[in-house]
Amino acid sequence: MRLALGLCYDGQAWQGWQTQPSGRTVQDALEAALAQFLAEPTATICAGRTDTGVHALQQVVHLDTDSVRRDQSWVRGLNALLPKTVSVQWAHPVGADFHARFDARARTYLYVLRCASVRSPILQGRVGWVHDVLDVVAMRRAAALLLGEHDFSAFRAAQCQAASPVRTLQALEVEERGCFLVFEFRANAFLHHMVRNLMGALVMVGRGRRDPGWVADLLRQKDRRLAAPTFMPDGLYLAHVFYPQAPDLPLVTPQRALARHLGL
Incomplete structure (x- = not known):
């Protein structure tokens, strides 16, 4: 069996x-x-x-x-x-x-980021943290430029063993929930550290250190050295896997899974 x-x-x-x-x-x-x-x-x-x-x-x-x-x-x-x-x-x-x-035809990761002036020891290791107020509108503009099929070489780890850097990012959404931001990434598959590297770029845009169009430049340049540092793993969750041939698996939506386990 x-x-x-x-x-x-x-x-x-x-x-x-x-x-x-x-x-x-x-x-x-x-x-x-x-x-x-x-x-x-x-x-x-x-x-x-x-x-x-x-x-x-x-x-x-x-x-x-x-x-x-x-x-x-x-x-x-x-x-x-x-x-x-x-x-x-x-x-x-x-x-x-x-x-x-x-x-699996798609995988969804959620990144939970807390924006507050002081870190929370209670949430240590379970959510990411920045002390800045981030520009959510600018991050959403950058996110829109990352959607679709691209060569994500600028966002893959040096030790990534994938045969091809081409992936299809099907969704990238940024949602505000009080002092938390929830980023939802859905793709057919992900490269090594791809989500954390995308997070690093989005946070840099949110801090105003780069404009949203910078992420499109990174896609074209295909050079990891030009991108943002890899973001912390703390707030990253594998939240859903899509199996069109096995619809009876008892999976719930990523957001329901997040609410069930983190109360967000």
Whole structure:
């Protein structure tokens, strides 16, 4: 049987998703719990490999097993074995041809940014922070210039292993919620550090250090050295994965997931 799991995790405690020799990754924690729960090693494949410090509201994982359990038994059994910073939200049987990574047609990340003169220790690691008042109108103008299919070389990490820097950014929205700004990024796929690098550019525009048209220049120049520094990972959340061939997966909208877990 092939099973899909929906995961939520606090990325602060982990060195990203993908297994590492240190064992301090979300994949390591999940597969250790599965090995204990099923009494055998079980490999997992995820929808998107999050980096160190990056969170997930709705990460999707699939695995193959001969074990037959009720959906809630998977949830309760695995959560009893997982660290408190990782939680299985749901379990759902899927077809043998379902693939958590390759069947995904879009991924949505949310970045939560707090704009306040003093940092909040309560929100440390869970939201980004700037002490400036940002120009939201200017950031929205810049965001509009980033939409569509582009070569995002100026916004990829030097260690990015993607075969092509071309991606299609389907949506980039900026919403004000009190002292918080919520940025929603949706694309067919993302390059390594792409969202954090886009955030760095948008914040620079919001601070008035560059005009909105600067981001279009960066797309044309395709030079990472000319762009803004990579922004902090603290407020970044993998919030949704779109599977047109698996519409019955119990996924909610990115905004509902954010409200459910952060109350925003």
